[in-house]
Amino acid sequence: MALQIISHPSPNYDARPEAQPIDMVVLHYTGMKSGAAALARLCEETAKVSAHYLIEEDGKIYQMVDEENRAWHAGLSSWGGKHGVNSRSIGIEIVNTGHEWGYTDFLEPQIDAVIALLTDIKARRGIKPSMVLGHSDVAPERKEDPGEKFPWDRLARQGLAVGTFQGGYDAAGDNMLSYFEAIQSLKDIGYHVLDASQAGDGSIIGGHSASVLAFQRRFCPAALGQGLSPMTKAAIEWAKRKMV
Numbered sequence: 001m002a003l004q005i006i007s008h009p010s011p012n013y014d015a016r017p018e019a020q021p022i023d024m025v026v027l028h029y030t031g032m033k034s035g036a037a038a039l040a041r042l043c044e045e046t047a048k049v050s051a052h053y054l055i056e057e058d059g060k061i062y063q064m065v066d067e068e069n070r071a072w073h074a075g076l077s078s079w080g081g082k083h084g085v086n087s088r089s090i091g092i093e094i095v096n097t098g099h100e101w102g103y104t105d106f107l108e109p110q111i112d113a114v115i116a117l118l119t120d121i122k123a124r125r126g127i128k129p130s131m132v133l134g135h136s137d138v139a140p141e142r143k144e145d146p147g148e149k150f151p152w153d154r155l156a157r158q159g160l161a162v163g164t165f166q167g168g169y170d171a172a173g174d175n176m177l178s179y180f181e182a183i184q185s186l187k188d189i190g191y192h193v194l195d196a197s198q199a200g201d202g203s204i205i206g207g208h209s210a211s212v213l214a215f216q217r218r219f220c221p222a223a224l225g226q227g228l229s230p231m232t233k234a235a236i237e238w239a240k241r242k243m244v
């Protein structure tokens with residue numbers, strides 16, 4: 001069945017840099033009270049934001065920017081050491097109130113539409129499952145969308161994305177990655193990790209926490225907020241093998 005896509009153009013885009021292949025999809029939630037309000041804002045010239053697509057709760061798909069052009073969805077962002085992911089990505093906004101307004105579950109018809117659209121994009125562009133990411137993955141210090149409720153495993157079952165960690169792990173934390181190995185592995189996966197600094201007592205502070213949270217939302221929501229716990233470290237090792 002052909003995809004039903006409703007054209008709803010936004011003026012908020014520019015040209016992609018030349019010789020920049022499209023090799024990534026970034027998923028967002030809208031984080032507004034209604035889909036209509038989000039669609040209006042993404043098409044309002046003064047807002048200077050947009051995405052290629054928006055998917056309503058009932059599964060309706062709107063296209064705002066042609067894929068060949070660069071939509072303005074990710075802002076300051078990086079992945080795998082490369083900054084500015086708008087240049088290489090397709091941005092999809094998924095209507096959801098987000099953490100600020102009560103963070104409801106994503107709805108079945110909506111996720112069916114996400115899968116249909118991603119299937120179409122993958123067929124046309126050959127985007128690897130490991131390159132279908134969340135906004136918080138590419139901007140961990142600023143963003144938390146699409147968040148820990150997003151059903152990555154449904155996408156994974158269709159071969160469209162890497163799913164979440166389901167494996168066993170040693171709760172005692174023996175034979176685990178060291179702090180430095182875990183941080184290096186997060187960087188190897190693609191995350192931007194702020195440098196740690198030494199506290200007065202010689203311990204290591206700060207830096208990595210935003211990236212660890214983003215990682216947990218995306219790959220290990222059961223460990224969200226637990227820091228570099230044994231489950232998180234096991235998930236990092238697992239994800240590093242998957243994200244190639």
Ligand SMILES: [Zn+2]
Nearest residue numbers: 028029135145
């Ligand atoms: Zn976003």
